[in-house]
Amino acid sequence: MSHHDPRVDAYIAQSAPFAQPILERLRALVHQACPEVEETLKWRMPSFLYAGGIVCTMAAFKRHVAFGFWKHALVMGAGVERDGMGSFGKMTSLRDLPPQRDLLALIRKAAALNAQGVKTPGPRKAAPRPRPEVPADLAAALRGNRAAAATFRAFPPGRQRDYVEWITGARRDETRQRRLAQTVEWLAQGKPRNWKYLQARP
Known part of the structure:
Protein backbone atom coordinates (compact mmCIF):
# COMPACT_ATOMS: atom_id res chain seq x y z
CA MET A 1 0.00 0.00 0.00
CA GLN A 116 17.74 -4.40 -8.60
CA GLY A 117 20.22 -2.44 -6.51
CA VAL A 118 21.67 -0.63 -9.51
CA LYS A 119 23.92 2.21 -8.42
CA THR A 120 24.17 5.61 -10.04
CA PRO A 121 27.35 5.91 -12.12
CA GLY A 122 30.06 7.97 -10.48
CA PRO A 123 30.11 11.61 -11.47
CA ARG A 124 32.47 12.72 -14.17
CA LYS A 125 34.96 15.36 -13.18
CA ALA A 126 33.64 18.64 -14.40
CA ALA A 127 35.69 21.62 -15.43
CA PRO A 128 36.10 24.16 -12.63
CA ARG A 129 33.25 26.61 -12.56
CA PRO A 130 34.19 30.26 -13.13
CA ARG A 131 33.77 32.90 -10.49
CA PRO A 132 30.14 34.03 -10.21
CA GLU A 133 28.89 37.27 -11.65
CA VAL A 134 28.52 39.68 -8.75
CA PRO A 135 25.14 41.48 -8.76
CA ALA A 136 25.25 45.25 -8.76
CA ASP A 137 23.83 45.69 -5.26
CA LEU A 138 26.39 43.33 -3.75
CA ALA A 139 29.22 45.02 -5.63
CA ALA A 140 28.07 48.40 -4.31
CA ALA A 141 27.83 47.06 -0.76
CA LEU A 142 31.34 45.62 -0.97
CA ARG A 143 32.74 48.93 -2.22
CA GLY A 144 31.52 50.43 1.04
CA ASN A 145 33.39 47.96 3.23
CA ARG A 146 37.06 47.25 2.53
CA ALA A 147 37.33 44.29 4.88
CA ALA A 148 34.29 42.59 3.39
CA ALA A 149 35.52 43.23 -0.15
CA ALA A 150 38.95 41.81 0.63
CA THR A 151 37.45 38.66 2.12
CA PHE A 152 35.14 38.18 -0.84
CA ARG A 153 37.99 38.61 -3.36
CA ALA A 154 40.13 36.10 -1.46
CA PHE A 155 37.38 33.45 -1.39
CA PRO A 156 37.46 30.66 -3.98
CA PRO A 157 34.64 30.72 -6.57
CA GLY A 158 32.51 28.24 -4.64
CA ARG A 159 32.38 30.36 -1.50
CA GLN A 160 31.71 33.48 -3.52
CA ARG A 161 28.88 31.65 -5.25
CA ASP A 162 27.38 30.67 -1.88
CA TYR A 163 26.85 34.34 -1.06
CA VAL A 164 25.75 35.39 -4.56
CA GLU A 165 23.14 32.63 -4.82
CA TRP A 166 21.89 33.32 -1.30
CA ILE A 167 21.32 36.97 -2.15
CA THR A 168 19.85 36.47 -5.63
CA GLY A 169 17.63 33.68 -4.32
CA ALA A 170 15.65 36.08 -2.14
CA ARG A 171 12.05 36.37 -3.31
CA ARG A 172 11.27 39.73 -1.71
CA ASP A 173 13.27 42.94 -1.81
CA GLU A 174 13.29 43.30 1.97
CA THR A 175 14.70 39.78 2.25
CA ARG A 176 17.37 40.62 -0.28
CA GLN A 177 18.35 43.77 1.56
CA ARG A 178 18.57 41.87 4.83
CA ARG A 179 20.77 39.22 3.25
CA LEU A 180 22.99 41.89 1.71
CA ALA A 181 23.56 43.49 5.11
CA GLN A 182 24.24 40.11 6.69
CA THR A 183 26.66 39.23 3.89
CA VAL A 184 28.71 42.36 4.40
CA GLU A 185 28.79 41.79 8.16
CA TRP A 186 29.95 38.19 7.86
CA LEU A 187 32.48 38.94 5.14
CA ALA A 188 33.95 41.76 7.23
CA GLN A 189 34.53 39.12 9.90
CA GLY A 190 36.16 36.79 7.37
CA LYS A 191 33.30 34.30 7.48
CA PRO A 192 32.03 32.12 4.62
CA ARG A 193 28.29 31.90 4.03
CA ASN A 194 27.96 28.56 5.86
CA TRP A 195 30.35 29.34 8.70
CA LYS A 196 27.89 28.13 11.36
CA TYR A 197 27.85 24.64 9.87
CA LEU A 198 31.60 24.58 9.42
CA GLN A 199 32.04 25.40 13.10
CA ALA A 200 29.69 22.56 14.05
CA ARG A 201 31.86 19.92 12.42
CA PRO A 202 33.90 17.73 14.82
Whole structure:
Protein backbone atom coordinates (compact mmCIF):
# COMPACT_ATOMS: atom_id res chain seq x y z
CA MET A 1 0.00 0.00 0.00
CA SER A 2 1.38 3.41 -0.97
CA HIS A 3 2.26 5.96 1.65
CA HIS A 4 1.17 9.59 1.39
CA ASP A 5 3.01 12.12 3.49
CA PRO A 6 0.88 15.03 4.76
CA ARG A 7 3.91 17.28 4.32
CA VAL A 8 3.62 16.72 0.58
CA ASP A 9 -0.05 17.71 0.76
CA ALA A 10 1.03 20.94 2.46
CA TYR A 11 3.83 21.52 -0.06
CA ILE A 12 1.39 21.28 -2.96
CA ALA A 13 -1.20 23.46 -1.24
CA GLN A 14 1.40 26.17 -0.64
CA SER A 15 2.69 26.10 -4.23
CA ALA A 16 1.64 28.58 -6.89
CA PRO A 17 -1.79 27.92 -8.46
CA PHE A 18 -0.28 26.99 -11.85
CA ALA A 19 1.96 24.41 -10.17
CA GLN A 20 -0.64 22.60 -8.09
CA PRO A 21 -2.31 20.54 -10.86
CA ILE A 22 1.12 19.59 -12.26
CA LEU A 23 2.35 18.40 -8.88
CA GLU A 24 -0.88 16.52 -8.22
CA ARG A 25 -0.70 14.74 -11.58
CA LEU A 26 2.95 13.81 -11.13
CA ARG A 27 2.28 12.53 -7.63
CA ALA A 28 -0.66 10.41 -8.82
CA LEU A 29 1.35 8.92 -11.68
CA VAL A 30 4.25 8.00 -9.39
CA HIS A 31 1.84 6.12 -7.09
CA GLN A 32 0.12 4.51 -10.06
CA ALA A 33 3.40 3.29 -11.50
CA CYS A 34 4.80 2.12 -8.17
CA PRO A 35 2.07 1.46 -5.59
CA GLU A 36 4.66 0.66 -2.88
CA VAL A 37 6.39 4.01 -3.22
CA GLU A 38 6.79 6.13 -0.08
CA GLU A 39 6.79 9.90 0.14
CA THR A 40 9.00 12.19 2.13
CA LEU A 41 10.60 15.62 1.96
CA LYS A 42 14.28 15.83 1.09
CA TRP A 43 16.01 19.15 0.54
CA ARG A 44 12.58 20.70 1.20
CA MET A 45 11.00 19.09 -1.86
CA PRO A 46 8.76 16.04 -2.30
CA SER A 47 10.76 12.87 -2.90
CA PHE A 48 9.53 9.37 -3.69
CA LEU A 49 11.34 6.37 -2.22
CA TYR A 50 11.31 2.70 -3.15
CA ALA A 51 13.55 -0.24 -2.28
CA GLY A 52 15.77 1.85 -0.07
CA GLY A 53 16.49 4.68 -2.46
CA ILE A 54 15.08 7.76 -4.16
CA VAL A 55 13.13 7.10 -7.35
CA CYS A 56 12.31 10.68 -8.28
CA THR A 57 11.70 14.15 -6.92
CA MET A 58 9.51 17.08 -7.84
CA ALA A 59 9.64 20.74 -6.95
CA ALA A 60 7.68 23.92 -7.59
CA PHE A 61 9.50 27.13 -8.35
CA LYS A 62 8.25 30.64 -8.97
CA ARG A 63 7.50 30.07 -12.66
CA HIS A 64 7.93 26.35 -13.31
CA VAL A 65 7.80 22.83 -11.94
CA ALA A 66 10.63 20.31 -12.17
CA PHE A 67 10.41 16.54 -12.01
CA GLY A 68 13.56 14.47 -12.05
CA PHE A 69 14.73 10.90 -11.71
CA TRP A 70 17.47 10.24 -9.17
CA LYS A 71 19.17 7.91 -11.65
CA HIS A 72 18.46 10.25 -14.56
CA ALA A 73 21.06 8.93 -17.00
CA LEU A 74 20.08 5.31 -16.43
CA VAL A 75 16.37 6.02 -16.74
CA MET A 76 16.36 8.52 -19.59
CA GLY A 77 19.23 7.04 -21.59
CA ALA A 78 22.58 8.30 -22.78
CA GLY A 79 22.62 11.74 -24.30
CA VAL A 80 19.47 13.04 -22.59
CA GLU A 81 20.68 16.08 -20.73
CA ARG A 82 19.32 17.01 -17.34
CA ASP A 83 17.85 20.51 -17.12
CA GLY A 84 18.95 21.59 -13.66
CA MET A 85 17.19 19.20 -11.29
CA GLY A 86 14.54 18.14 -13.83
CA SER A 87 14.42 15.32 -16.35
CA PHE A 88 11.78 17.01 -18.50
CA GLY A 89 12.73 20.66 -18.48
CA LYS A 90 10.74 23.48 -16.94
CA MET A 91 7.06 22.58 -16.87
CA THR A 92 4.50 25.38 -16.61
CA SER A 93 1.28 23.50 -17.43
CA LEU A 94 -0.06 19.97 -17.71
CA ARG A 95 0.61 20.13 -21.45
CA ASP A 96 4.34 20.09 -20.72
CA LEU A 97 4.21 16.63 -19.16
CA PRO A 98 5.29 13.72 -21.36
CA PRO A 99 2.53 11.32 -22.49
CA GLN A 100 1.11 9.39 -19.55
CA ARG A 101 2.10 5.99 -20.96
CA ASP A 102 5.70 7.12 -21.44
CA LEU A 103 5.97 8.68 -18.00
CA LEU A 104 4.52 5.62 -16.27
CA ALA A 105 7.02 3.41 -18.09
CA LEU A 106 9.93 5.62 -17.02
CA ILE A 107 8.81 5.67 -13.39
CA ARG A 108 8.52 1.87 -13.40
CA LYS A 109 12.00 1.66 -14.91
CA ALA A 110 13.40 3.94 -12.19
CA ALA A 111 11.73 1.86 -9.46
CA ALA A 112 13.06 -1.35 -11.01
CA LEU A 113 16.60 0.02 -10.95
CA ASN A 114 16.24 0.56 -7.20
CA ALA A 115 14.79 -2.90 -6.70
CA GLN A 116 17.74 -4.40 -8.60
CA GLY A 117 20.22 -2.44 -6.51
CA VAL A 118 21.67 -0.63 -9.51
CA LYS A 119 23.92 2.21 -8.42
CA THR A 120 24.17 5.61 -10.04
CA PRO A 121 27.35 5.91 -12.12
CA GLY A 122 30.06 7.97 -10.48
CA PRO A 123 30.11 11.61 -11.47
CA ARG A 124 32.47 12.72 -14.17
CA LYS A 125 34.96 15.36 -13.18
CA ALA A 126 33.64 18.64 -14.40
CA ALA A 127 35.69 21.62 -15.43
CA PRO A 128 36.10 24.16 -12.63
CA ARG A 129 33.25 26.61 -12.56
CA PRO A 130 34.19 30.26 -13.13
CA ARG A 131 33.77 32.90 -10.49
CA PRO A 132 30.14 34.03 -10.21
CA GLU A 133 28.89 37.27 -11.65
CA VAL A 134 28.52 39.68 -8.75
CA PRO A 135 25.14 41.48 -8.76
CA ALA A 136 25.25 45.25 -8.76
CA ASP A 137 23.83 45.69 -5.26
CA LEU A 138 26.39 43.33 -3.75
CA ALA A 139 29.22 45.02 -5.63
CA ALA A 140 28.07 48.40 -4.31
CA ALA A 141 27.83 47.06 -0.76
CA LEU A 142 31.34 45.62 -0.97
CA ARG A 143 32.74 48.93 -2.22
CA GLY A 144 31.52 50.43 1.04
CA ASN A 145 33.39 47.96 3.23
CA ARG A 146 37.06 47.25 2.53
CA ALA A 147 37.33 44.29 4.88
CA ALA A 148 34.29 42.59 3.39
CA ALA A 149 35.52 43.23 -0.15
CA ALA A 150 38.95 41.81 0.63
CA THR A 151 37.45 38.66 2.12
CA PHE A 152 35.14 38.18 -0.84
CA ARG A 153 37.99 38.61 -3.36
CA ALA A 154 40.13 36.10 -1.46
CA PHE A 155 37.38 33.45 -1.39
CA PRO A 156 37.46 30.66 -3.98
CA PRO A 157 34.64 30.72 -6.57
CA GLY A 158 32.51 28.24 -4.64
CA ARG A 159 32.38 30.36 -1.50
CA GLN A 160 31.71 33.48 -3.52
CA ARG A 161 28.88 31.65 -5.25
CA ASP A 162 27.38 30.67 -1.88
CA TYR A 163 26.85 34.34 -1.06
CA VAL A 164 25.75 35.39 -4.56
CA GLU A 165 23.14 32.63 -4.82
CA TRP A 166 21.89 33.32 -1.30
CA ILE A 167 21.32 36.97 -2.15
CA THR A 168 19.85 36.47 -5.63
CA GLY A 169 17.63 33.68 -4.32
CA ALA A 170 15.65 36.08 -2.14
CA ARG A 171 12.05 36.37 -3.31
CA ARG A 172 11.27 39.73 -1.71
CA ASP A 173 13.27 42.94 -1.81
CA GLU A 174 13.29 43.30 1.97
CA THR A 175 14.70 39.78 2.25
CA ARG A 176 17.37 40.62 -0.28
CA GLN A 177 18.35 43.77 1.56
CA ARG A 178 18.57 41.87 4.83
CA ARG A 179 20.77 39.22 3.25
CA LEU A 180 22.99 41.89 1.71
CA ALA A 181 23.56 43.49 5.11
CA GLN A 182 24.24 40.11 6.69
CA THR A 183 26.66 39.23 3.89
CA VAL A 184 28.71 42.36 4.40
CA GLU A 185 28.79 41.79 8.16
CA TRP A 186 29.95 38.19 7.86
CA LEU A 187 32.48 38.94 5.14
CA ALA A 188 33.95 41.76 7.23
CA GLN A 189 34.53 39.12 9.90
CA GLY A 190 36.16 36.79 7.37
CA LYS A 191 33.30 34.30 7.48
CA PRO A 192 32.03 32.12 4.62
CA ARG A 193 28.29 31.90 4.03
CA ASN A 194 27.96 28.56 5.86
CA TRP A 195 30.35 29.34 8.70
CA LYS A 196 27.89 28.13 11.36
CA TYR A 197 27.85 24.64 9.87
CA LEU A 198 31.60 24.58 9.42
CA GLN A 199 32.04 25.40 13.10
CA ALA A 200 29.69 22.56 14.05
CA ARG A 201 31.86 19.92 12.42
CA PRO A 202 33.90 17.73 14.82
